[in-house]
Amino acid sequence: MAMIDVTLGVDIGGTNTKFGLVDREGKGITEMSIPTNAHEPAENLIARLHEKVEEMCRPLTGKYTLKGIGIGAPNANFYRGTVENPPNLNWKGVVDVAALVRKYYDLPVAVTNDANAAALGEMLYGAAKGMKNFVVITLGTGLGSGIVAGGDLVYGADGFAGEIGHTIVDPQGRECGCGGRGHLETYASATGICRTVGELLSRRRTESELRAIAPRDLTSKMIADAAGRGDGIAKEAFEFTGRILGMKLSDSVAHLSPEAIILFGGLASAGALIFDPTKRALEEYLLPIFRNKVKLLPSGLKEGDAAVLGASALIWNEILKQRKQ
Amino acid sequence: MAMIDVTLGVDIGGTNTKFGLVDREGKGITEMSIPTNAHEPAENLIARLHEKVEEMCRPLTGKYTLKGIGIGAPNANFYRGTVENPPNLNWKGVVDVAALVRKYYDLPVAVTNDANAAALGEMLYGAAKGMKNFVVITLGTGLGSGIVAGGDLVYGADGFAGEIGHTIVDPQGRECGCGGRGHLETYASATGICRTVGELLSRRRTESELRAIAPRDLTSKMIADAAGRGDGIAKEAFEFTGRILGMKLSDSVAHLSPEAIILFGGLASAGALIFDPTKRALEEYLLPIFRNKVKLLPSGLKEGDAAVLGASALIWNEILKQRKQ
Numbered sequence: 001m002a003m004i005d006v007t008l009g010v011d012i013g014g015t016n017t018k019f020g021l022v023d024r025e026g027k028g029i030t031e032m033s034i035p036t037n038a039h040e041p042a043e044n045l046i047a048r049l050h051e052k053v054e055e056m057c058r059p060l061t062g063k064y065t066l067k068g069i070g071i072g073a074p075n076a077n078f079y080r081g082t083v084e085n086p087p088n089l090n091w092k093g094v095v096d097v098a099a100l101v102r103k104y105y106d107l108p109v110a111v112t113n114d115a116n117a118a119a120l121g122e123m124l125y126g127a128a129k130g131m132k133n134f135v136v137i138t139l140g141t142g143l144g145s146g147i148v149a150g151g152d153l154v155y156g157a158d159g160f161a162g163e164i165g166h167t168i169v170d171p172q173g174r175e176c177g178c179g180g181r182g183h184l185e186t187y188a189s190a191t192g193i194c195r196t197v198g199e200l201l202s203r204r205r206t207e208s209e210l211r212a213i214a215p216r217d218l219t220s221k222m223i224a225d226a227a228g229r230g231d232g233i234a235k236e237a238f239e240f241t242g243r244i245l246g247m248k249l250s251d252s253v254a255h256l257s258p259e260a261i262i263l264f265g266g267l268a269s270a271g272a273l274i275f276d277p278t279k280r281a282l283e284e285y286l287l288p289i290f291r292n293k294v295k296l297l298p299s300g301l302k303e304g305d306a307a308v309l310g311a312s313a314l315i316w317n318e319i320l321k322q323r324k325q
Numbered sequence: 326m327a328m329i330d331v332t333l334g335v336d337i338g339g340t341n342t343k344f345g346l347v348d349r350e351g352k353g354i355t356e357m358s359i360p361t362n363a364h365e366p367a368e369n370l371i372a373r374l375h376e377k378v379e380e381m382c383r384p385l386t387g388k389y390t391l392k393g394i395g396i397g398a399p400n401a402n403f404y405r406g407t408v409e410n411p412p413n414l415n416w417k418g419v420v421d422v423a424a425l426v427r428k429y430y431d432l433p434v435a436v437t438n439d440a441n442a443a444a445l446g447e448m449l450y451g452a453a454k455g456m457k458n459f460v461v462i463t464l465g466t467g468l469g470s471g472i473v474a475g476g477d478l479v480y481g482a483d484g485f486a487g488e489i490g491h492t493i494v495d496p497q498g499r500e501c502g503c504g505g506r507g508h509l510e511t512y513a514s515a516t517g518i519c520r521t522v523g524e525l526l527s528r529r530r531t532e533s534e535l536r537a538i539a540p541r542d543l544t545s546k547m548i549a550d551a552a553g554r555g556d557g558i559a560k561e562a563f564e565f566t567g568r569i570l571g572m573k574l575s576d577s578v579a580h581l582s583p584e585a586i587i588l589f590g591g592l593a594s595a596g597a598l599i600f601d602p603t604k605r606a607l608e609e610y611l612l613p614i615f616r617n618k619v620k621l622l623p624s625g626l627k628e629g630d631a632a633v634l635g636a637s638a639l640i641w642n643e644i645l646k647q648r649k650q
Contacts, residue, residue: 257480
């Protein structure tokens with residue numbers, strides 16, 4: 001029986017590190033998870049990862065050939081194979097994650113951040129199949145983005161391109177985690193919409209079930225649920241969030257002229273609540289030559305699997321590029 | 326004697342069409358100009374162009390080999406080889422300029438807009454030599470832009486990427502020629518700075534030599550000259566223009582992480598008057614990971630030659646790409 005080629009996708013998160021074998025069509029063969037133990041040095045995590053990967057692969061010997069290892073991690077740099085001062089991990093300075101993994105495996109190893117991995121996942125297995133120009137926006141705690149132009153991820157001069165979350169909505173606006181002000185992610189993200197609800201509750205006199213929830217306990221899911229029950233403040237918060245997101249995405253279209261923009265992550269799962277106002281504002285602010293051309297799509301990857309699939313796509317994409325040359 | 330390879334660069338403007346032979350190092354061999362006659366159909370222009378090119382080349386027979394023809398024109402589409410509803414030419418609808426030229430020449434023909442041509446010119450012969458990630462901003466009547474990512478021009482899904490002039494500074498701001506409001510080019514362009522002077526003259530009581538000039542007669546050159554003589558309103562207009570340009574360019578950096586941004590065209594020739602406030606605002610608004618990394622550079626091409634050089638670079642770039650494959 002012929003061996004099936006697979007790549008290993010690894011998603012290093014602040015709490016858990018998930019990993020799994022994925023075939024060329026994006027089918028997950030097997031998946032596991034270990035605690036990241038964010039306080040430990042990176043060496044320990046990679047040693048534990050190696051142990052568990054070997055355990056996972058043992059029963060599969062003779063059936064699959066591992067072609068490479070793709071890793072998604074916060075503040076990852078594709079060019080250098082490094083993770084640099086990650087916000088949720090207690091790794092000091094610049095950690096050469098690719099080199100740590102290559103100690104155990106004589107295979108291609110590639111590293112990128114989660115939004116870029118998501119973009120490759122969408123291109124190879126998801127909503128952007130066959131597209132050469134598109135943008136993936138991840139609406140989680142912050143707003144991440146992965147840009148594909150001419151079939152390639154845009155990494156820029158230093159590997160850190162794709163920070164659409166830190167474009168400016170209002171130079172006098174909300175404080176951003178990066179030290180800046182009025183950045184898009186302070187409005188269009190799970191935490192951004194919670195801040196918007198806080199503002200609206202102060203500005204309006206309308207009754208709202210969200211008045212019963214302490215700001216630190218409020219989640220974007222609660223706002224979506226309230227909006228579903230007809231809560232006016234919750235509905236207005238989605239409308240406001242979508243308008244700002246759509247307006248700023250028109251700037252991204254002016255730069256890149258993508259075929260599609262794919263919304264991904266917790267806030268995107270609110271569906272029409274966020275897609276409808278975003279689409280309306282996007283079309284309103286687009287330059288006429290771009291109107292009614294840019295698709296606004298939900299992710300084509302299952303949310304739980306997306307990070308591992310995206311990381312595995314990093315290696316498949318390199319293999320595909322080499323074949324074309 | 327060995328023949329020298331050259332390409333023909335053609336710059337179709339609203340008034341004149343300039344063209345010339347350019348060698349691989351960007352040296353112009355010979356250059357001519359004919360009136361565009363904007364009211365005539367495109368067929369006539371291309372027929373006259375062919376006649377003059379033949380005349381220009383006749384004394385050079387046996388010395389040069391023509392490898393292809395690159396054309397820069399407003400609203401040009403690289404993918405389709407067309408010019409679509411150009412604002413300053415009376416050509417109806419979509420004109421297949423590449424096909425018109427191929428009637429006369431059995432050679433590679435490529436078409437793009439002037440900002441993209443400028444970007445290729447900078448990459449092959451100018452300030453972006455050896456760079457793979459940069460942005461060229463042309464500050465003329467409007468604001469054009471050409472984006473290079475990973476060594477390739479970003480054309481996007483439909484060939485119209487690179488419209489940074491139509492990103493939004495203020496959704497309630499100045500009326501733009503495209504029908505939108507508050508777009509960057511209504512502030513940061515030769516006409517934009519004239520509008521700013523108009524606003525400042527109304528807002529301030531300060532004396533200014535610019536109060537003697539009718540708005541329709543005012544030019545950005547007059548403002549630069551007045552600023553050079555210490556005129557307060559003129560200096561404030563440059564400061565205001567640079568601040569808006571720098572702030573919006575920080576959004577471009579967040580998307581693309583370029584090694585450099587190159588300012589080109591009439592307003593850029595004001596030198597420190599426009600570069601200094603732009604650079605200050607850019608650094609102020611950049612995400613910390615991008616600070617002190619992005620060069621803000623003047624063009625490396627002579628302004629009079631740049632359009633023809635850029636158009637010729639379009640063909641040299643295709644030849645270089647084929648050699649690499």
